[in-house]
Amino acid sequence: xxxxxxxxxxxxxxxxxxxxxxxxxxxxxxxxxxxxxxxxxxxxxxxxxxxxxxxxxxxxxxxxxxxxxxxxxxxxxxx
Amino acid sequence: xxxxxxxxxxxxxxxxxxxxxxxxxxxxxxxxxxxxxxxxxxxxxxxxxxxxxxxxxxxxxxxxxxxxxxxxxxxxxxxxxxxxxxxxxxxxxxxxxxxxxxxxxxxxxxxxxxxxxxxxxxxxxxxxxxxxxxxxxxxxxxxxxxxxxxxxxxxxxxxxxxxxxxxxxxxxxxxxxxxxxxxxxxxxxxxxxxxxxxxxxxxxxxxxxxxxxxxxxxxxxx
Numbered sequence: 516x517x518x519x520x521x522x523x524x525x526x527x528x529x530x531x532x533x534x535x536x537x538x539x540x541x542x543x544x545x546x547x548x549x550x551x552x553x554x555x556x557x558x559x560x561x562x563x564x565x566x567x568x569x570x571x572x573x574x575x576x577x578x579x580x581x582x583x584x585x586x587x588x589x590x591x592x593x594x
Numbered sequence: 595x596x597x598x599x600x601x602x603x604x605x606x607x608x609x610x611x612x613x614x615x616x617x618x619x620x621x622x623x624x625x626x627x628x629x630x631x632x633x634x635x636x637x638x639x640x641x642x643x644x645x646x647x648x649x650x651x652x653x654x655x656x657x658x659x660x661x662x663x664x665x666x667x668x669x670x671x672x673x674x675x676x677x678x679x680x681x682x683x684x685x686x687x688x689x690x691x692x693x694x695x696x697x698x699x700x701x702x703x704x705x706x707x708x709x710x711x712x713x714x715x716x717x718x719x720x721x722x723x724x725x726x727x728x729x730x731x732x733x734x735x736x737x738x739x740x741x742x743x744x745x746x747x748x749x750x751x752x753x754x755x756x757x758x759x760x761x762x763x764x765x766x767x768x769x770x771x772x773x774x775x776x777x778x779x780x781x782x783x784x785x786x787x788x789x790x791x792x793x794x795x796x797x798x799x800x801x802x803x804x805x806x807x808x809x810x811x812x813x814x815x816x
Contacts, residue, residue, distance in 0.1 A: 528742065529769070531702050580659060583652055583688065585695040586742060 516561045516569055517594040522582045523554030557581060566593050595815045597623040597638040600666065600682075602657045607643030607679065607790065614792035615640070618808040628660040637815050638675040639666055641682030643735070643790060653696060653738045654684030663689055675719060675811060676784040680736055683776070683786035692779055692786045693751070694743030700769025704737040708801070710762035711775055711789060715755050718778050719814035720785045723806035730803035732789035734767055739788040741770035741777075748772055754780070759787055 524530050530552050537551035561569050573591045582589040597619065599611045608625065615623045624634045628646075633639065647656035657663065663685070670676050670691055678686040686692045699705060708731045713724040724730070743751070748771055751757055759776035766773050768788070776787025791804030 529697070529700070529740075531698055531700050531769075535702055580651070580655065583655065583695055585687075585693075585744075586697060 516564060516566070518559045518561055518569060518573055519592045519594065520557045520559065520573060520577060520581055521554060521590040521592070522557065522587050523552060524586055525588050528586050569593055595619045595638060595812045596621065596636040597640060598626050598634055598636045599623045599640045599642055600626050600628060600662055602628045602644065602646035602660065604646055604648055605642050605644035605681070607792065610790070611640045611642045611679070611792045614795045614804070614808065617795060618805065619812060626662060628657065628662050631661040631665060633662070633665040633669055638677060638811060639669055641666070641676070641678040641685050643680030643682060646681055646685065652688065654681060654688040657685045658688035667691065670779070670784050673781060673783050677720065678784070678786040679790055679792060680788055683788055684738070686784065686786040691784050692777055693747050694741055694777070696738050696788070697740045697742050698738050699736070699740055699767070705767040706733070706735040707767070708733045709767050709789060710765040711759045712762050714757045714760045715778070717755060718758060718782045718785065720807055720810055721758050722814065723810035729762060731794070731801055732791055732804060733793050734789045736768070736788055739768040739770065741774045743771060751777055756780070756782070758785055759789070
């Protein structure tokens with residue numbers, strides 16, 4: 516089974532990298548670009564076929580290591 | 595005072611800490627490798643600066659999961675002293691020994707320079723040797739030192755007098771909330787700070803403002 520975890524900064528947490536990316540895009544002439552927020556994607560391969568168990572495990576992985584829930588939120592996608 | 599310095603892969607201020615501790619206490623600290631699950635019997639554990647585990651995932655995230663950190667947590671729970679400097683501060687927040695998080699510097703640049711600080715709280719074993727409001731200069735060297743916590747946590751830290759050091763007016767190098775440079779744990783036996791007191795314990799290194807921190811610890815324990 517394959518899974519993808521999206522980790523992004525919580526709303527209200529300052530994202531200077533996102534801001535810099537936004538400025539750079541504006542500088543390239545992409546005038547339509549407003550606020551930009553960046554994050555990371557982690558792809559995982561998991562043994563087993565039980566999607567519910569995988570979700571529970573992934574949630575624990577996010578809480579314990581993959582995300583810092585003081586500043587980040589996460590979304591889990593099972594493929 | 596007996597001390598230990600934890601060595602993670604890519605710690606790079608572990609020997610600075612060793613030199614400072616040796617000079618200040620007259621005894622060399624035990625150097626403890628991150629895979630060791632037991633700590634020697636010590637009063638103070640130092641988590642040094644550096645780039646533990648290459649800053650993979652997040653600064654301090656991998657180090658917080660290492661074998662030795664379980665013992666460091668147990669040491670802190672028993673009331674033992676823990677000092678986290680720079681990357682050590684990041685490890686302490688990732689380990690939930692201190693609240694909040696350290697984020698990318700607001701200006702997206704690595705900063706490496708001496709900065710002016712104010713000692714904001716002297717009621718702790720780490721800061722008793724300073725005057726309240728005393729201005730000191732410690733060097734900083736980090737890319738991710740912007741202290742963040744939600745408003746409620748920041749209010750609590752200030753209400754409980756746990757902000758040990760603040761960047762002096764106009765000196766905040768990284769965009770830290772409320773100019774916070776270093777904070778204490780609830781029991782006041784854990785201090786994390788981004789600036790490097792261990793680099794200013796000898797005139798040869800350009801300053802001695804860090805000596806009082808180590809002296810405070812020594813006097814507290816004797």
